[in-house]
Amino acid sequence: MTRRQRSTLSTILRYLVLGIVGLVMIYPMIWMVGASFKTSNAEIFSSIGFIPKNPTLDGYISGWNAEPYKFGVYMFNTYKFVIPKVIGTVISSTVTAYGFSRFKFKGQGFLFGLCMATLFLPQVVLNVPQYLLFSQMNWLNSYLPIVVPSFFAVDTYFVFMLVQFMRSISRELEEAAEIDGCNSLQRLVYVIVPMVKPSMVSCALFQFMWSSNDFMGPLIYIDSVKKYTASLGLRMFMDAEAGFQWNKVLALSIITILPSLIVFFLAQDQFVEGISAGGVKG
Amino acid sequence: MSSPKIFKVVLIVCVNTVKKLKKIMRDNMGIVYIIPWLIGFLVFKFWPFASSLYYSFTNYNLFNSEISWIGLKNYFTIFETAKYTKSFIVTFKYAFMTVPLKLIFALFIAYILNFKIKGVNIFRTAYYVPSILGGSVAIAVLWQFLFQTDGLVNQIIGIFGANPINWLGDSRYTLFVVALLRVWQFGSAMVVFLAALKGVPQDLYEAASIDGASKTRQFFSITVPLISPVIFYNLVTQLCQAFQEFNGPYIITKGGPMGSTTLISLLIYNNAFKTYDMGLASAMAWLLFIIVAVLTVISFISQKYWVYYGDEGR
Numbered sequence: 001m002t003r004r005q006r007s008t009l010s011t012i013l014r015y016l017v018l019g020i021v022g023l024v025m026i027y028p029m030i031w032m033v034g035a036s037f038k039t040s041n042a043e044i045f046s047s048i049g050f051i052p053k054n055p056t057l058d059g060y061i062s063g064w065n066a067e068p069y070k071f072g073v074y075m076f077n078t079y080k081f082v083i084p085k086v087i088g089t090v091i092s093s094t095v096t097a098y099g100f101s102r103f104k105f106k107g108q109g110f111l112f113g114l115c116m117a118t119l120f121l122p123q124v125v126l127n128v129p130q131y132l133l134f135s136q137m138n139w140l141n142s143y144l145p146i147v148v149p150s151f152f153a154v155d156t157y158f159v160f161m162l163v164q165f166m167r168s169i170s171r172e173l174e175e176a177a178e179i180d181g182c183n184s185l186q187r188l189v190y191v192i193v194p195m196v197k198p199s200m201v202s203c204a205l206f207q208f209m210w211s212s213n214d215f216m217g218p219l220i221y222i223d224s225v226k227k228y229t230a231s232l233g234l235r236m237f238m239d240a241e242a243g244f245q246w247n248k249v250l251a252l253s254i255i256t257i258l259p260s261l262i263v264f265f266l267a268q269d270q271f272v273e274g275i276s277a278g279g280v281k282g
Numbered sequence: 283m284s285s286p287k288i289f290k291v292v293l294i295v296c297v298n299t300v301k302k303l304k305k306i307m308r309d310n311m312g313i314v315y316i317i318p319w320l321i322g323f324l325v326f327k328f329w330p331f332a333s334s335l336y337y338s339f340t341n342y343n344l345f346n347s348e349i350s351w352i353g354l355k356n357y358f359t360i361f362e363t364a365k366y367t368k369s370f371i372v373t374f375k376y377a378f379m380t381v382p383l384k385l386i387f388a389l390f391i392a393y394i395l396n397f398k399i400k401g402v403n404i405f406r407t408a409y410y411v412p413s414i415l416g417g418s419v420a421i422a423v424l425w426q427f428l429f430q431t432d433g434l435v436n437q438i439i440g441i442f443g444a445n446p447i448n449w450l451g452d453s454r455y456t457l458f459v460v461a462l463l464r465v466w467q468f469g470s471a472m473v474v475f476l477a478a479l480k481g482v483p484q485d486l487y488e489a490a491s492i493d494g495a496s497k498t499r500q501f502f503s504i505t506v507p508l509i510s511p512v513i514f515y516n517l518v519t520q521l522c523q524a525f526q527e528f529n530g531p532y533i534i535t536k537g538g539p540m541g542s543t544t545l546i547s548l549l550i551y552n553n554a555f556k557t558y559d560m561g562l563a564s565a566m567a568w569l570l571f572i573i574v575a576v577l578t579v580i581s582f583i584s585q586k587y588w589v590y591y592g593d594e595g596r
Contacts, residue, residue: 025409026408029411029412031428048437103311120578151318152321215419231419238423250423250427257415260418271414
């Protein structure tokens with residue numbers, strides 16, 4: 001074999017591997033989408049093909065109109081806490097990152113170390129006492145336990161990401177602004193924020209994704225079905241569904257992830273950049 | 283009349299205090315900005331963390347208003363109850379199955395993608411989507427759907443002549459099914475690896491090829507050492523997450539059958555929020571914390587032997 005042939009062969013091999021892996025990654029989702037438009041379980045489980053014979057929206061319509069509440073209620077509930085949470089996270093993380101990256105003060109190294117150490121602290125350890133704390137505050141069965149902490153920069157991953165970014169930008173503009181008489185708050189608002197905006201958007205996107213898919217938080221804190229989030233509603237629907245009509249269950253699953261998918265495709269590059277900048281959980 | 287004098291003194295003191303305060307403020311302006319985090323840390327992290335240690339030594343149950351100190355009894359209960367020790371073993375199996383598989387897979391695919399491949403972005407997106415949605419209930423539902431007795435997986439193995447397997451009902455397979463969901467989400471680790479691979483200088487490879495090093499040799503002698511900090515980063519984060527996995531097993535198998543997928547976080551959830559045995563649940567949570575902490579420390583110590591941080595050292 002000549003060198004040329006060998007390199008063509010290895011190129012073909014690479015595409016083959018990538019193609020097969022890609023198919024394994026994506027086909028389950030395609031099959032899911034196809035199945036949600038099929039008429040019955042019998043049709044769904046009859047073949048590995050995904051194209052429905054008689055495409056129908058029945059799954060979507062009857063899933064959406066399920067008892068006791070329409071699925072739209074759960075979707076609305078989800079974004080009722082996700083949006084404040086995203087806003088709180090971005091503001092508090094930016095302010096904290098500004099404090100850590102632009103000032104020197106006593107105990108700074110120690111505090112920053114502490115802040116980073118909480119990245120490794122399993123949430124499971126905190127669940128019980130947090131639950132007791134929020135129950136004393138009478139916050140159970142509301143979104144407050146999920147939203148309020150985010151205004152205090154508890155997701156330190158984002159602080160880390162923003163500190164990294166702020167350290168990498170030059171201070172010349174801030175120094176110029178200081179000479180012009182800007183105080184530190186004005187420098188944050190008028191100089192830093194415009195420069196770190198891309199990173200802040202990344203934080204917002206990740207937090208949007210994570211919190212709209214969050215399951216354990218709402219599971220612990222939300223009791224009444226009326227306040228259920230989409231994830232809880234979907235699970236309840238699954239448990240209640242005797243005989244299990246998969247087209248309905250899958251249709252609702254697709255509805256719950258659709259907003260996240262749309263956001264992801266609109267802002268794909270930001271995700272990839274954000275994740276490459278510091279690595280990400282997930 | 284001394285009142286103007288007193289007034290003057292008071293005024294000077296005031297002005298001085300204000301000046302001092304201003305100076306303190308200026309020197310410590312940074313603290314003002316981190317106050318939100320500091321409050322959040324103390325109230326939502328440190329206090330819960332410390333009090334869960336305390337609860338772990340008590341018999342605290344929400345149905346029983348009396349709390350009494352029972353020392354290490356909860357910890358003994360965990361070690362003596364087969365159901366609980368099994369859960370710890372299952373979690374270890376889960377972590378040691380998913381973490382290496384996920385990392386190897388992510389690195390392998392990133393390595394291939396790093397060749398001049400047309401349509402890199404399409405492949406990257408295809409691999410990345412599962413991990414961005416991975417934690418959602420919908421994906422767990424999908425997983426349950428795929429592994430039904432007449433689901434896609436059994437249909438595909440049927441094409442190769444295998445008999446259908448009861449994936450979700452047979453305790454020999456359930457943990458594997460749940461673990462596979464996590465491996466399927468290798469995308470985010472892959473994107474991190476891909477970024478690291480792009481940073482490896484090309485001339486190193488060229489020099490190595492001139493010296494006659496094979497591709498495999500180049501991979502292990504150039505690529506792996508140079509991206510070892512990123513491998514390390516992925517290893518630590520993946521380990522921490524694997525030990526905390528909850529959604530997958532909770533939705534797909536509800537921890538069953540026969541406890542075969544009851545990971546520690548499910549066990550803690552059941553004890554804390556089903557039977558409200560907060561003391562026991564806290565002890566379990568602390569054991570989990572100790573395990574994760576020990577593994578993290580071991581990884582950090584092991585860095586010295588295999589992680590390469592460039593010429594300037596650490």
